[in-house]
Amino acid sequence: MRRISSLTRIAVGVASLALAATACGGTSKDSDSDGGDSSKSGKGLAIAYDIGGKGDQSFNDAAYAGLEKAKAEFKYDTQDIEPTDGETDADKEQRLASLAKQGYNPVIGVGFAYGPAMEAVASKYPDTTFGIVDSVVDGKNVASLVFAEQEASYLAGVAAAKATKSNTVGFVGGVDIPLIHKFEAGFKQGVADTNPGVKVLSQYLTQTAEEGGFSSPDKGKAAAEGQIEKKADVVYQAAGLSGQGVIEAAAKAKVWAIGVDSDQYQQEALASYKDHILTSALKDVGGAVYALAKSVKDGKPLTGVQTFDLKVNGVGLADTNPKMAEISGLSDAVAKAKAGIIDGTIKVKTE
Known part of the structure; x- marks a missing residue:
């Protein structure tokens, strides 16, 4: 079988697709x-x-x-x-x-x-x-x-470490599986490399997908509320549909949420929460x-x-929220981290 280690880029760039707001339905x-x-x-x-x-x-x-x-x-x-x-x-x-x-x-x-x-x-x-x-x-x-979800998550960790005022941030994973471990590992490393004094609270919603870890906004909301009670003022979610609950909880508490996969700041269905969506770890x-x-x-x-x-540009970090530029050192730190990952001076863990 023909193997290709890295895709020749014929796809659109990260986050350049306009995502239609769609309702769940059938075929x-x-x-x-x-x-x-x-x-x-x-x-x-x-x-x-x-x-x-x-x-x-x-x-x-x-x-x-x-x-x-x-x-x-x-x-x-x-x-x-x-x-x-x-x-x-x-x-x-x-x-x-x-x-x-x-x-x-x-x-x-x-x-x-x-x-x-x-x-x-x-x-x-x-x-x-x-x-x-x-x-x-x-x-x-x-x-x-x-x-390379861990690379985008590393950038999210850098942003979280720059944005936090409480020196406590959170990670909510949908299901406790190796794929989501990559998100957590990159995020934690990005936080630690940026500010080792910042504590990361981690929680997985379920052990299996069948239990609703990727499809239960109520579970995501409860998990985020628990982390926010423990002083987390930035919460990063890698939880699919459940992540909407995380974003809702962050907005209600007036702290930062970090979205995943798509640029959730631009999502029409999440517009009422967008002022509290700092950025999103993108996955094209x-x-x-x-x-x-x-x-x-x-x-x-x-x-x-x-x-x-x-x-x-298969993964990345969204910069559509103008408030990112208002946080001292955030944009420069993200740019430096991205360059380091690309040139190999930063090796991002997957576990």
Whole structure:
């Protein structure tokens, strides 16, 4: 299988996709009037959402933005499908297989939970390119779209250490799994390297995704409230839909929240809280989705591990909140840290 250690940048830049404010729903199928010519069937990109579905203002909505960009540019049919409560790997297999049978290409599973299903399905449809976000699946026709989340989180830690007045900040992870450990590790290192006197409070909402760690704003809100009671005045969340509860709690307490994956300061659904969203650790899921779609459209499908890091603007830190510039030394510290990560003088931990 062709392996690519770092993606040649054909995707849009981090945070440049305009994310539509969407409500959670069922299957959404879009068709352009002229049909397109992306394949013999006229069908192109299809995505299957992770837990929380469309409308999370974060991870899944970023993927949807990539789909919308591909649809607009390539003029073909697209489809996006919501997860169901309590679904099994067999349910995911059926979903991926159904999309491939219908002629969609590529077919992308948004989230590590699609790993087992993709391993089972991809080899059965060798003419379809599959993609998976946040996991590595071996297969001749599979592109594993992975990110250096720890690097973006390091920058978030730098910002938190500069913004805190209480010298206590918080981290709320959705589920206690290795992927989210990367967010926590980078954040803690960024804080410590910037100001070792700042204490980091960490909490995971659940041990498994099935318990709602990525889909329960009430759990996120309760966790953030507990950290704020312990004097945390900046709280960083890597919790999917649950992160909306973290942001709500921070806004209510008039402390800072740091968003994740998408630029949550710009999200219409979070507009009432935006004055308390300091920044967001960005992850260009939309760019990865678009990049894979474009490669298939161009007849040169990407396969293997596609790594999105700071060097290719695959991750980053949002700077859209003008209040960031008002915090002494914050912007300069973030810029210095970013340069250090890119040139290798700063090695960011993943655990």
